[in-house]
Amino acid sequence: MIGTSLGLALLDRGAVVAGIDRRANPWTDRIPTTLMDLCAAGALNAFDWPADIVVHLAAHAKVHATVRNPQLAYENFIAGAAVLELARLRRVPLILGSSREVYGNVSRTRVGEKAVFVDKSASPYSATKLAIEALGHSYRRCYALPIVILRFSNVYGRYDNDLDRLERVVPLFIKQIAAASPVVIFGAEKRLDFTFIDDCVAGIVRTIEATLGGGLTEHVINIASGKGYSLMDLATLIGEAVGKPPTVVLESTRAGEVVHYVARLDIARRALGYRSKVMLPEGIRRALAWQSGHRGAPPALVLEAGYCEPASMPAAALASGATTIST
Numbered sequence: 001m002i003g004t005s006l007g008l009a010l011l012d013r014g015a016v017v018a019g020i021d022r023r024a025n026p027w028t029d030r031i032p033t034t035l036m037d038l039c040a041a042g043a044l045n046a047f048d049w050p051a052d053i054v055v056h057l058a059a060h061a062k063v064h065a066t067v068r069n070p071q072l073a074y075e076n077f078i079a080g081a082a083v084l085e086l087a088r089l090r091r092v093p094l095i096l097g098s099s100r101e102v103y104g105n106v107s108r109t110r111v112g113e114k115a116v117f118v119d120k121s122a123s124p125y126s127a128t129k130l131a132i133e134a135l136g137h138s139y140r141r142c143y144a145l146p147i148v149i150l151r152f153s154n155v156y157g158r159y160d161n162d163l164d165r166l167e168r169v170v171p172l173f174i175k176q177i178a179a180a181s182p183v184v185i186f187g188a189e190k191r192l193d194f195t196f197i198d199d200c201v202a203g204i205v206r207t208i209e210a211t212l213g214g215g216l217t218e219h220v221i222n223i224a225s226g227k228g229y230s231l232m233d234l235a236t237l238i239g240e241a242v243g244k245p246p247t248v249v250l251e252s253t254r255a256g257e258v259v260h261y262v263a264r265l266d267i268a269r270r271a272l273g274y275r276s277k278v279m280l281p282e283g284i285r286r287a288l289a290w291q292s293g294h295r296g297a298p299p300a301l302v303l304e305a306g307y308c309e310p311a312s313m314p315a316a317a318l319a320s321g322a323t324t325i326s327t
């Protein structure tokens with residue numbers, strides 16, 4: 001989702017972009033994508049691309065799925081380690097896509113980047129995101145590599161309604177409320193920071209520019225909206241946007257879930273000049289408009305396991321995860 005929007009935004013700016021993913025991109029054929037499982041041993045060894053920067057976004061991104069099957073979180077770590085090795089061996093600057101999940105449930109107020117404690121890890125997903133972050137810091141120090149960690153939070157708005165693959169709360173609620181079906185809220189007290197996709201992409205693009213410009217001194221940056229909404233607020237806003245009152249079923253919070261997160265964005269503002277522009281009410285209207293024209297993505301070809309020899313590679317690009325870059 002984020003990779004597709006980032007890739008398209010970079011192409012529109014004239015960059016050369018290449019993607020690596022286990023799946024063919026179901027949304028667009030504009031991003032040349034090599035099918036590869038980053039967990040396959042030595043998967044990235046074959047590549048020698050003159051990329052200027054790599055953005056690592058590949059992951060099993062559904063937190064609760066890693067509670068049911070921790071193997072998915074281990075795979076996230078292995079994929080992250082493979083990309084860090086690539087950065088070390090090719091000496092390519094790297095942006096690591098991380099998550100607000102690394103904070104666990106630390107605070108009822110805004111959460112700054114320093115508020116990370118390993119004993120607050122709430123799920124295998126958050127624990128392995130933390131582990132990748134730690135490995136990233138070690139590579140930055142040991143190998144003098146420019147590595148920047150971006151912590152995203154509940155990104156929504158485009159390329160996210162492939163609900164058969166991955167259930168995400170905003171497109172799921174839009175679909176259910178529009179169909180007058182009940183929505184289930186796990187945790188009435190949950191209050192989260194929802195980030196419109198264009199704000200997330202703007203944060204990544206600014207990080208790319210700052211990293212390549214050499215002036216970035218921060219290594220960990222929250223990218224979010226800076227405002228918290230409950231899931232009841234979310235259902236109400238979607239109900240207003242679709243013109244149907246939501247029917248809400250309240251359930252307890254599930255194991256592994258973070259119940260409160262609102263980001264502090266001081267570092268993003270200072271280091272990147274980042275400001276979130278689209279708050280949830282407007283973001284919901286935009287997401288609804290997008291989703292109304294996109295009833296779901298066609299199923300993507302999935303590389304289940306093993307190394308897939310690329311047929312051809314773009315000359316000046318390398319990307320990782322669902323996306324990546326070269327200027």
Ligand SMILES: NC(=O)c1ccc[n+]([C@@H]2O[C@H](COP(=O)([O-])OP(=O)(O)OC[C@H]3O[C@@H](n4cnc5c(N)ncnc54)[C@H](O)[C@@H]3O)[C@@H](O)[C@H]2O)c1
Binds near residue numbers: 021056099155321
């Ligand atoms: N979307 C959010 O709300 C959100 C919030 C916080 C953090 N993040 C993080 O941002 C990144 C991007 O998230 P997204 O929402 O775009 O997820 P996504 O699921 O839409 O995209 C991730 C892509 O990674 C690919 N992938 C997973 N494992 C792979 C592997 N071993 N080899 C190759 N490809 C692999 C998947 O096929 C998928 O296309 C992830 O690291 C996620 O953990 C996302």
